[in-house]
Amino acid sequence: MEPLLKAEGIKRSHGELAVLKGIDLSIQAGEIVSIVGASGAGKSTLLHILGTLDRPDAGQVSLAQQDVFRLGEKELARFRNERIGFVFQFHNLLAEFTALENVCLPGFIAGHDEKKVRNQAEELLNRLGLSDRKDHLPSQLSGGEQQRTAVARALINSPAIVFADEPSGNLDSHNAEELHQLFFRLRNELGQTFVIVTHNDLLATMADRRLTIRDGQILNEFS
Numbered sequence: 458m459e460p461l462l463k464a465e466g467i468k469r470s471h472g473e474l475a476v477l478k479g480i481d482l483s484i485q486a487g488e489i490v491s492i493v494g495a496s497g498a499g500k501s502t503l504l505h506i507l508g509t510l511d512r513p514d515a516g517q518v519s520l521a522q523q524d525v526f527r528l529g530e531k532e533l534a535r536f537r538n539e540r541i542g543f544v545f546q547f548h549n550l551l552a553e554f555t556a557l558e559n560v561c562l563p564g565f566i567a568g569h570d571e572k573k574v575r576n577q578a579e580e581l582l583n584r585l586g587l588s589d590r591k592d593h594l595p596s597q598l599s600g601g602e603q604q605r606t607a608v609a610r611a612l613i614n615s616p617a618i619v620f621a622d623e624p625s626g627n628l629d630s631h632n633a634e635e636l637h638q639l640f641f642r643l644r645n646e647l648g649q650t651f652v653i654v655t656h657n658d659l660l661a662t663m664a665d666r667r668l669t670i671r672d673g674q675i676l677n678e679f680s
Contacts, residue, residue: 459522461486461650462507462618466516469502476502477513478673484618489644489651491661494670500654501622503670507652508620509537521617538567542611542619546626548603550595550610556582556602557591560609567614574613581609584646585639601632608639612649621653625660637663 460483467480476499484490492500505511507518509525518525521540528536550559557578564574582591585605595603604624611619621640625633637660643649653660661667669676 458485460484461488461521462652463519464507464516467503467506467513467518468515469499469506469511469513475673477506480516480670480673480675482668482675484650484652486617486650487644487648488666489640489653489664490666490668491664492652492654492668492670493656493661498670499673500670504620504622504652504654508541508543509533510543535567538563539614540617542614542616544604544607544611544619544621544624546623548595548607548627550603550606552595555592555594556587556598556606556609559595559606560613563610564613569614578609578613581612582606585609599632600628601635604628604632604636605639608636608643612643612647618650618652621651621655623654623656625655625657633657634659 462484464480464482467477468475469477480503492503494500502511506513509518512526523536525533525536554562557575560578560581561574564577565571579588579591582588585608587602587605587609590598590602598606625636628636640651640653641663644651653664655661
């Protein structure tokens, strides 16, 4: 089966420091894959390249059979918005917008029908247990609620894949566990694919596969 995501020969340096030294990996649709390693090992750098937020110095990334870095900047931005979802450690919700409005934004940016986007956003918030919080501002939500809102936002355009960078790193153990279970529920219910950078051993072990980065290379893969 053709992988959903394939990276070949990914290299990236910051100045004289070689951070990624030729990364090869593939992700199948419906997989939950964790990426682990020491701080500074290159986990987030790799995630940003796979998610097209940064370009490699060498190598290529194919997502949904699209060689992403052959796209121009405008085409790539459109592709990223429509096919890729992101969840970050600190939520990155816009403070002046309600939870519902935050979830809707990627759909509006994509030019989708406003009514359909709002309906889908409400369905996602309901699925994530936030239907009674949809009109609250981020400052009125708990940390766990903010992160679930961020997950709903990542899903609004029905992306091919969701990249999460330390998604539970700012949560207490209870909310972290709930978030981890949510990823697996969304995979089971929606067939969603997740690639997650994490320092959380429990989440890393729960994943279908765990990729370990050390010295700019992937050491091993195991379930």
